Amino acid sequence: MPKTSITREDSHTISLFVANKPGVLLRICLVFSRRGFNIESLVVSPAIDGRFSRMTITANGDKNVLEQIIKQCAKLIDVVHASEHDSSYSIEQEFALIKVRLKPKNRSEILQLVQHVQGESIDFSDNTLILKIVGESKKIDTCITMLEPYGILEMVRSGKMVITKGKSET
């Protein structure tokens, strides 16, 4: 797997519902950094009720430490709830923009590949192509592996976003 993968074996996805106030993110980051945890990805967006925000955090590390981290996050006054989700009852999706080197001889090959992963080419220049890919993080990892031989110039990933299935709350 490429270095850019965020779906490692010990990877965990935590979803937080928090008060939309200044300083919340600082406090949450402190819970992770104090225990030597590196946050791999972080997505924050306002909830339907604008007084709150949703966060999805992906981090790698020991399961027991992670249990402690979730509890310490939940304890924060501005955190309404914090929980780890597993994919059996939740949907996890990620979004990526990938800039690939384009040579005339690869062009059709790359475009075929993009079609195959249901990606979209959203910008062309003489020698570059920007692709948009949406899906599970694993799928994005795979795309990256496939595109690497052509030369990936730059890449931005949104980080995982999680929502629970059915009526249960995220």
Added chain:
Amino acid sequence: MTKKTLNGAESLIKCLENHGVEHIFGYPGGAAIPIFDAIYDSSIKLILVRHEQGATHMADGYARATGKPGVVLVTSGPGATNTVTGLLTANMDSVPMIVICGQQITPVLGKDAFQEADVFGITAPVVKHSYLVKDPNDIPRIVKESFFISATGRPGPVLIDVPKDVSSSPCTTNIDDCDMDLPGFSKPEKPSIKDIKKLANTIKGSKKPLLLIGHGVIISQAHKQVLALAEKLGAPVTSTLLGMGGFPENHSLSVGFLGMHGTAYANKAVAECDLIFSIGSRWDDRITPAKIERFCPGAKKCHIDIDPAEINKILVPDASCVGDAKLILESLIPMVEPLDTKDWLKKTQKNKKKYPLSYKIHGGLKAQHVIDELCKLTNGDATVTTDVGQHQMWTAQFYNFKRPEQWITSGGAGTMGFGFPAAIGAQFGQPEQTVIAICGDGGFQMTLFELSTAVIHKLPIKIVIIDNKYLGMVRQWQELFFDDRLSGVDMVGNPDFVKLAKSYGAKAFRIKRPADVKKVLKQALDYNEGPCVIHAEVIKQDNVFPMVPAGAAAEDMIISRPTTKLQKPKGST
């Protein structure tokens, strides 16, 4: 008649009055002047300290002596950063406290204005919660929330940063009637009956039970329930350093405190019990070994704590219940049956006789002798604070506590400089009690300037300086584990503490010989017109035993001075 509109500072002080605040420990500065101005017309008594750190420890001592949050008021920048050690100390030991800081005006925040500091950011890791107030109309809500947060569930310090333009602008919200907005605050859970039943079942059949009581028992005021449970089960009781006072030490079931410098009979009970039941203790690394499997091997573990994050943090118990200790014990007591502990109690009693805490009266003045005599002369009734070091451990060993809120010491942070200002706060909180601060020569010098504060308010505190002319606790480690290579522990240059105290206008006594201990302490205890310092010049080389080296298990305890060289401790500190 229309009511005068209050400004932010005035409404802040009014709110504090409404919350029953009687004392503010403070130190002024430009950004806090509007708030000090509002105090001018208030019923609240301002205690002007000599250093902001002193103010925080006073508020801390006040809170531990009364169970009510202590309140601190300081200015921006360095005034606020001087509270960080006090915030850490309170946060580590779950003490309710409210620190209000002046701040630069909002338009210049982040522009390196004079005495501007990111106080919210600097203090975030050491508070339970904090606020940067942007709108004066939020002040009544924020004050209400702060009191609620600091004292509800697991207590802790709350910081309120108030920019000067906010404290100077009008506040038009109703201060007597405002709603809190805390959707994320997890109220302490109502204890689950299922969990309590499981506790009862886990206790059943134990032949060698040990109750371990912690600071949570004091916070919860669960001492009566602990006594009832211990007597019903027939179980011996040990306590953490901070749990002392939660169970009377003169009770036959008490085995004193456990851990690094706890009693030998407590640590032996830990090593041999078949059930250990923590009530409001967090299995700190000064009572549990680095290899947690070595802690009470073979014993079942039960755990009660109000903070869900404490369950499974250090060890995974066989049964646990989240909630207030008092509430849980009230439900648990009727569910348990007396245990068959006759042999176990015989054994713990035998160990109490075999390994008593002791010291020799002869061969120079001993700290233990001074403390032991203080306990006798005050009938074990005084409120005692300590600083951090050997004298702290000897006080824990030789002063026998019997009631909650009688024992005030910095455990989790181990903050030198805590003891004396904490005694000032405790005396304000318990004006009728005899309050004694037992300090080391090192630690006392970290906050001794508060002698002015104690003298001005004529507080009859007894400040006992155990002067071994060393940073004794560190010297002990260097002697035992670092081949006696003493590095940075000699307190050469100590002042004459008697003269020093007198220059502040305090009464002062000196003890040099064992024969003088009783006589001088009596004189000091009889003096109640103001603070007095008792300078006890003790022998320099004494060590605290028993000792469980850091990271080791209870059975590795050293009971007296070792004759062979010891391994450097591998555990924490």
